Amino acid sequence: MDVLSYTKLTLEDFIDKYRCFLKQPSISARNMGVRECASLLRDLMEDSGIYAEVIQSKGNPVVYSEVESRESDKTLLVYSHYDVQPPDPINEWIYPPFEAVIVNGKVVARGASDSKGNIIAFLKAVEYYVKSEKSIPVNVKFLFEGEEEIGSPNLPDFVEAHKSLLKADAVVCWDGGLHPSNRPSICLGVKGILYVELRCKTAKVDVHSSYAPVIINPAWRIVWALNSIKSQDGRIRIKGWYDDVRPLTSEDAKLISEIPPEDEDIVRELGIKELLGGVRGVDALRKLICEPTANIAGLKSGYIEEGSKTVLPCEAVAKLDFRLVVDQKPDKLFDLLRRHLDDEGFRDVEVVKLGSLPPSKTHPSAPIVQASSRAAEETYESKPVVYPNAAGSGPDYVFTNILHLDSVWTGCAPPFSKAHAPNEFNTVDYLIKGVVYAANILREFKNVKTKT
Amino acid sequence: MDVLSYTKLTLEDFIDKYRCFLKQPSISARNMGVRECASLLRDLMEDSGIYAEVIQSKGNPVVYSEVESRESDKTLLVYSHYDVQPPDPINEWIYPPFEAVIVNGKVVARGASDSKGNIIAFLKAVEYYVKSEKSIPVNVKFLFEGEEEIGSPNLPDFVEAHKSLLKADAVVCWDGGLHPSNRPSICLGVKGILYVELRCKTAKVDVHSSYAPVIINPAWRIVWALNSIKSQDGRIRIKGWYDDVRPLTSEDAKLISEIPPEDEDIVRELGIKELLGGVRGVDALRKLICEPTANIAGLKSGYIEEGSKTVLPCEAVAKLDFRLVVDQKPDKLFDLLRRHLDDEGFRDVEVVKLGSLPPSKTHPSAPIVQASSRAAEETYESKPVVYPNAAGSGPDYVFTNILHLDSVWTGCAPPFSKAHAPNEFNTVDYLIKGVVYAANILREFKNVKTKT
Numbered sequence: 001m002d003v004l005s006y007t008k009l010t011l012e013d014f015i016d017k018y019r020c021f022l023k024q025p026s027i028s029a030r031n032m033g034v035r036e037c038a039s040l041l042r043d044l045m046e047d048s049g050i051y052a053e054v055i056q057s058k059g060n061p062v063v064y065s066e067v068e069s070r071e072s073d074k075t076l077l078v079y080s081h082y083d084v085q086p087p088d089p090i091n092e093w094i095y096p097p098f099e100a101v102i103v104n105g106k107v108v109a110r111g112a113s114d115s116k117g118n119i120i121a122f123l124k125a126v127e128y129y130v131k132s133e134k135s136i137p138v139n140v141k142f143l144f145e146g147e148e149e150i151g152s153p154n155l156p157d158f159v160e161a162h163k164s165l166l167k168a169d170a171v172v173c174w175d176g177g178l179h180p181s182n183r184p185s186i187c188l189g190v191k192g193i194l195y196v197e198l199r200c201k202t203a204k205v206d207v208h209s210s211y212a213p214v215i216i217n218p219a220w221r222i223v224w225a226l227n228s229i230k231s232q233d234g235r236i237r238i239k240g241w242y243d244d245v246r247p248l249t250s251e252d253a254k255l256i257s258e259i260p261p262e263d264e265d266i267v268r269e270l271g272i273k274e275l276l277g278g279v280r281g282v283d284a285l286r287k288l289i290c291e292p293t294a295n296i297a298g299l300k301s302g303y304i305e306e307g308s309k310t311v312l313p314c315e316a317v318a319k320l321d322f323r324l325v326v327d328q329k330p331d332k333l334f335d336l337l338r339r340h341l342d343d344e345g346f347r348d349v350e351v352v353k354l355g356s357l358p359p360s361k362t363h364p365s366a367p368i369v370q371a372s373s374r375a376a377e378e379t380y381e382s383k384p385v386v387y388p389n390a391a392g393s394g395p396d397y398v399f400t401n402i403l404h405l406d407s408v409w410t411g412c413a414p415p416f417s418k419a420h421a422p423n424e425f426n427t428v429d430y431l432i433k434g435v436v437y438a439a440n441i442l443r444e445f446k447n448v449k450t451k452t
Numbered sequence: 453m454d455v456l457s458y459t460k461l462t463l464e465d466f467i468d469k470y471r472c473f474l475k476q477p478s479i480s481a482r483n484m485g486v487r488e489c490a491s492l493l494r495d496l497m498e499d500s501g502i503y504a505e506v507i508q509s510k511g512n513p514v515v516y517s518e519v520e521s522r523e524s525d526k527t528l529l530v531y532s533h534y535d536v537q538p539p540d541p542i543n544e545w546i547y548p549p550f551e552a553v554i555v556n557g558k559v560v561a562r563g564a565s566d567s568k569g570n571i572i573a574f575l576k577a578v579e580y581y582v583k584s585e586k587s588i589p590v591n592v593k594f595l596f597e598g599e600e601e602i603g604s605p606n607l608p609d610f611v612e613a614h615k616s617l618l619k620a621d622a623v624v625c626w627d628g629g630l631h632p633s634n635r636p637s638i639c640l641g642v643k644g645i646l647y648v649e650l651r652c653k654t655a656k657v658d659v660h661s662s663y664a665p666v667i668i669n670p671a672w673r674i675v676w677a678l679n680s681i682k683s684q685d686g687r688i689r690i691k692g693w694y695d696d697v698r699p700l701t702s703e704d705a706k707l708i709s710e711i712p713p714e715d716e717d718i719v720r721e722l723g724i725k726e727l728l729g730g731v732r733g734v735d736a737l738r739k740l741i742c743e744p745t746a747n748i749a750g751l752k753s754g755y756i757e758e759g760s761k762t763v764l765p766c767e768a769v770a771k772l773d774f775r776l777v778v779d780q781k782p783d784k785l786f787d788l789l790r791r792h793l794d795d796e797g798f799r800d801v802e803v804v805k806l807g808s809l810p811p812s813k814t815h816p817s818a819p820i821v822q823a824s825s826r827a828a829e830e831t832y833e834s835k836p837v838v839y840p841n842a843a844g845s846g847p848d849y850v851f852t853n854i855l856h857l858d859s860v861w862t863g864c865a866p867p868f869s870k871a872h873a874p875n876e877f878n879t880v881d882y883l884i885k886g887v888v889y890a891a892n893i894l895r896e897f898k899n900v901k902t903k904t
Contacts, residue, residue, distance in 0.1 A: 029759035086761055092657070150760055191662070195760045204723040205544070208872040209773050210643070210844035212745035214718070214727040214736050219748035220682065227679040230672065232797075266666070270766075271656040275666040284666050293664035296671035297763050302750040303771060307481035308602055308647045308806040309538055310773050310845075311749050311872055314722075319755060321661050321762050345684075354760040392662035393762075420660040420763055 003439040006128045007432050014435075015102070015428060017044050018120045021082075022100035022109040028083035028150045034060045038146055041082050041119070045142075048127040052142065059154035060146030064165075067126055067140040072446045075139040076368075077168035077405070079395075080119050080175050081148030084111035085420045092422035105428040112426040113417035115175045119144060121412050121434030122174050128439060137446035141168055145395075148175070151195055151355025152395040159398040169450060170368035170406045171399040172441060177413025178430070179385040180265040184376035184437065187409040188255075188369060189361030189389035190396045192324030194333055195297075198222055198341075199350040203314040206302065211312055216348075218316040219301035225346040226318055229337075230294045234276070236322075238340040241292070244327045248290060251364055252388035256285050259385050269416050288391045293323040319354075323393060330356035360396035361389050366406035371448040375440035376410065379433060384410075412437055455891040458580045459884050466887075467554070467880060469496050470572045473534075474552035474561040480535035480602045486512045490598055493534050493571070497594075500579040504594065511606035512598030516617075519578055519592040524898045527591040528820075529620035529857070531847075532571050532627050533600030536563035537872045544874035557880040564878040565869035567627045571596060573864050573886030574626050580891060589898035593620055597847075600627070603647055603807025604847040611850040621902060622820035622858045623851040624893060629865025630882070631837040632717040636828035636889065639861040640707075640821060641813030641841035642848045644776030646785055647749075650674055650793075651802040655766040658754065663764055670768040671753035677798040678770055681789075682746045686728070688774075690792040693744070696779045700742060703816055704840035708737050711837050721868050740843045745775040771806075775845060782808035812848035813841050818858035823900040827892035828862065831885060836862075864889055 007014065021044060026037035038054050038061040045052040045065060052065035063082065087097035087110045095101035097110040111117075122142075129136035143166065145155050159166060179185040200218035207215060230236050261281040267274060275284050297320065302313030324330060334353055341349050362369065364386070376384035390409055399407040412434025418424045459466065473496060478489035490506050490513040497504040497517060504517035515534065539549035539562045547553035549562040563569075574594075581588035595618065597607050611618060631637040652670035659667060682688050713733040719726060727736050749772065754765030776782060790803050814821065816838070828836035842861055851859040864886025870876045 029761060030757070086755070086757065086759075088755060088757065088761070089658070149762075193762070195762070202724060205870070205873050206541070207722065208844065209745075209747045209749055210775065210842070211718070211740070212747040212773075212775065213739040213743040213843070214715070214731060215722065215724070216728050217748055219751050220678075222751075223675050223678045223748065224684050226672075226675045232676050263666070266663070270659065270667065272654060272667070276668050279666060287665040288663070291665040293661075295661045295664040295762075295764055296669055296675065296753065297661055297761060297765070298754040298756045299671050299674075299751045299768060300756040301748065303538070303540060304750045304752040304756070304769075305482070305538060305540060307538075308771065308773070309481060309540070309749060309872070310601075310645070310647070310747075312747055313749070316751060317756075319760065321664075321760070323662065323664065390662070391665070392660065418657070420761070421657050 001132055003125060003128045003436050006132045007124060007435045014124055018431065019100040019102065019107065020044070021116050021120055022111055023098055025098050026083045026146060027086050028060060028147050029086050034083055034146045037082050038063050041144060045123060048123055049130045050123060050126055057154045057158045062158055063144040065142040067130065067136055069136045069139045071135060072138045074446060075141060075168040076442065076445050077141045077143060077166060077171045078122060079143045079171055079173045080115050081145050082116065082119060083146040083149050085149050089422060094423055106425055107427065108423055108425045110424055112424050113177060113413035114419035114424065115411065117413055117426040117431055118174045118411040118434065121431050122438040124435040125438035125442065137442045140442065141166065148394065151193060151357055153355055155395045156398050156402065159402050163403065166403060168405060170445065172368065172372065173394060173396060173407055173409040174411050175394060176409050176411035177417060178415050180262045180415045181260045181385065182415060183382045184380045184384040185387065185410065186369065186372055186376060186384045187387040187390035188364060190359065190394040190409065191389060191391060192328060192330055192359035193355070193357050193393035194322040194324060194330040195355040196320050196337065197352045197354055198225060198318040198320060199352060200348055201315045206314050207312045209310040209312045215312055217312055219313050221346065221349060222301065222316040222318050225341060225349045226296065228344045236292065236294050238336050240336050241333065244329060245292065246326045255364065255386050255388050256289060257282055259285050259387065261285065289387060289389060290325060292325055292328060295321050297321050324359045326359045326361055328359060330358055357393050357395055358397045360400045362400060362406045362408060367448045367450045368406045368408050368445065371444040372408050372410055372441050375437060375444040378440050379437040453584055455577060455580045455888050458584045459576060459887045466576055470883065471552040471554065471559065472496070473568050473572055474563055475550055477550050478535045478598060479538050480512060480599050481538050486535055486598045489534050490515050493596060497575060500575055501582045502575060502578055509606045509610045514610055515596040517594040519582065519588055521588045521591045523587060524590045526898060527593060527620040528894065528897050529593045529595060529618060529623045530574060531595045531623055531625045532567050533597050534568065534571060535598040535601050537601050541874060546875055558877055559879065560875055560877045562876055564876050565629060565865035566871035566876065567863065569865055569878040569883055570626045570863040570886065573883050574890040576887040577890035577894065589894045592894065593618065600846065603645060603809055605807055607847045608850050608854065611854050615855065618855060620857060622897065624820065624824065625846060625848060625859055625861040626863050627846060628861050628863035629869060630867050632714045632867045633712045633837065634867060635834045636832045636836040637839065637862065638821065638824055638828060638836045639839040639842035640816060642811065642846040642861065643841060643843060644780060644782055644811035645807065645809050645845035646774040646776060646782040647807040648772050648789065649804045649806055650677060650770040650772060651804060652800055653767045658766050659764045661762040661764045667764055669764055671765050673798065673801060674753065674768040674770050677793060677801045678748065680796045688744065688746050690788050692788050693785065696781060697744065698778045707816060707838050707840050708741060709734055711737050711839065713737065741839060741841060742777060744777055744780060747773050749773050776811045778811045778813055780811060782810055809845050809847055810849045812852045814852060814858045814860060819900045819902045820858045820860050820897065823896040824860050824862055824893050827889060827896040830892050831889040
């Protein structure tokens with residue numbers, strides 16, 4: 001029986017497990033349900049014939065498993081995450097985010113696409129090999145963490161401490177989805193990230209705003225500090241910020257030129273007039289892939305309810321995420337940011353690091369790139385869209401820098417699946433394709449010629 | 453029996469009524485309990501022998517009452533407000549804001565000082581004259597509105613429509629309290645206010661922050677727009693903003709020089725190092741009284757909970773209150789603000805007016821200034837601190853400009869009573885003094901030589 005037939009035959013059980021997985025909240029940003037979800041995931045895996053263990057880390061537990069092959073000595077390390085983003089703004093969800101309501105083959109839930117859908121699909125592929133074929137093409141090691149959505153703060157230490165356990169030939173970071181054109185997509189790396197909070201606290205309590213002529217207002221301080229960080233043309237004004245940006249290689253430029261433009265899809269999907277600065281086509285792609293960013297993810301000060309209140313706040317907070325490209329270094333940039341604020345007169349603005357990940361890339365010629373590209377084409381009957389790196393971030397460097405392995409980022413989430421936004425969804429059809437894709441990756445990785 | 457004895461004799465009933473008044477929320481910014489509070493106030497007044505009526509206005513009702521004197525033809529219009537500020541941030545209250553918990557003579561509640569304490573004290577004074585003395589020194593007209601905390605949007609129309617009903621010889625705006633030095637204080641006017649919301653909405657939904665290189669971020673737009681409005685030296689950068697500011701008169705400068713400095717009290721109370729720019733003494737006072745302001749009262753965009761979320765917000769909002777001094781005009785300044793944002797390239801930033809009041813002043817030589825000053829000195833045994841105008845705002849212009857009456861702002865709230873902040877309070881002792889002060893104002897206004 002082929003993997004598609006097997007999946008269809010066991011579809012009800014597959015979707016039941018998926019919904020069960022989705023209904024368990026695992027919001028790492030709020031430490032809500034994460035441990036419960038790790039245990040649940042282990043149980044779901046064992047139920048599929050995949051023996052797994054919950055390993056404590058310094059933070060949320062890792063769910064780890066090894067499945068041995070009798071066909072090949074090669075080992076593929078499969079990384080993903082079972083934690084999810086907070087569901088805010090909660091009142092914009094059509095269905096509750098943790099009920100996994102299924103309507104006409106569409107499943108709406110936080111984590112449906114990012115990344116519980118991916119996990120459940122890969123597990124099904126391995127279940128197919130183990131239960132139906134009684135043989136798996138390569139050794140598989142699963143590493144599912146519970147802190148990806150808060151920047152994987154403990155994954156580096158975990159990987160460092162378990163180097164021999166995690167010994168493998170390559171890594172598939174199974175945390176992606178299809179391109180807006182509905183072709184599969186593979187990212188050969190990620191941007192890095194530096195997530196900080198700027199805080200300014202000026203007094204013990206809020207006061208009446210009539211004191212404004214003589215009392216410092218932390219909201220103004222934060223506004224001016226932010227203004228000093230980025231100018232209206234989008235340029236980050238922190239001295240030295242761009243110094244370590246690696247110039248675009250001709251190989252990467254070629255990859256980017258082959259990616260179908262996605263600007264029109266984005267514009268339509270978001271209901272906006274145009275992209276920032278009116279960029280289009282390959283220019284938009286180059287910005288998306290190559291540009292370091294300074295994004296305000298949150299702003300809060302004073303009275304934020306409906307109507308008016310004449311208050312002078314005692315505190316203001318801005319959440320900022322900086323996306324980084326190779327070879328920018330988060331720790332160095334954090335220091336530059338602090339120095340910048342000091343130099344600009346903002347010693348009263350505290351900078352708190354909430355998370356960081358260095359950028360990371362794998363060369364386009366790596367065997368795992370070839371194997372996953374072939375698997376993608378077989379599954380989806382179209383060539384994958386290959387990104388030199390994703391516009392987003394992930395803990396890729398723990399594989400490329402600590403384990404010294406090639407690594408690709410791919411997955412089976414539908415395009416525009418509203419990851420990180422209200423009404424995140426997946427569909428049964430995309431999940432089934434995902435199972436086939438995962439099964440094909442394992443087979444192609446067995447067949448690909450490796451350097452060793 | 454004198455007013456103090458009468459008040460002490462009936463103290464239990466007095467405090468019961470006060471707490472009953474406080475327990476009824478009347479949050480005009482959220483339209484919460486306001487009508488119920490108007491009815492309750494009328495009932496409380498009638499229970500004190502003061503016949504009152506609830507008059508519908510275009511907005512929240514006005515509670516109105518007339519008490520006739522057989523001693524004098526003079527009429528004093530007493531204005532105050534029964535609505536209160538929202539209690540946010542709610543979790544910083546030691547006792548719930550609408551339970552009016554009383555501990556050792558201290559009453560903690562939203563509205564305890566601003567301005568339900570004032571209202572209940574003046575009512576007690578009139579009750580004393582009516583019930584105990586069977587005679588009141590001057591005619592009294594009470595005008596209690598329910599929209600002061602949202603900028604009195606319907607009071608001008610109400611006063612305009614009821615000019616003959618409100619005919620009087622002077623106005624006491626009974627919505628103040630004692631000076632930080634614990635001396636009584638009288639303000640001969642108010643600053644104006646223009647309260648606006650700046651809004652920027654850029655897309656239908658929040659998106660993953662990896663899109664930051666190509667999607668406009670409304671939080672950055674609001675930050676840059678705000679930055680264009682005020683520079684770090686405190687100067688408002690909107691063209692023409694200061695054009696109508698009336699230069700300081702020598703009479704006002706003299707009044708300011710006689711006000712005891714309050715900078716050290718403010719610094720200690722708020723737990724701050726120094727006032728803005730390190731100003732002290734009379735310089736701080738002059739800024740507080742004479743300076744137009746641009747205050748950020750609220751900022752909100754994106755993810756504002758604990759921890760990190762990598763989101764690119766689709767909306768950002770800033771609440772701004774501008775305090776105005778004579779002869780600045782709110783409508784003109786609103787237009788200047790809109791034009792400024794257009795000129796600076798912020799056509800995408802919407803400006804919504806949430807409320808406005810023109811500034812207003814009464815001359816220091818007015819009879820009601822003399823009467824209330826004498827009453828204050830008799831009651832508190834120290835000369836009142838007289839401000840040319842308050843640092844705060846109020847609908848004074850409806851009395852000075854529409855009714856063409858002299859008007860003073862005073863009251864009996866304790867210093868640092870946390871008006872508009874968590875844990876607002878009053879004390880039984882201050883309330884009793886307030887009753888005496890109100891009774892003395894009526895008597896002194898009868899005796900003062902008026903222009904007529």
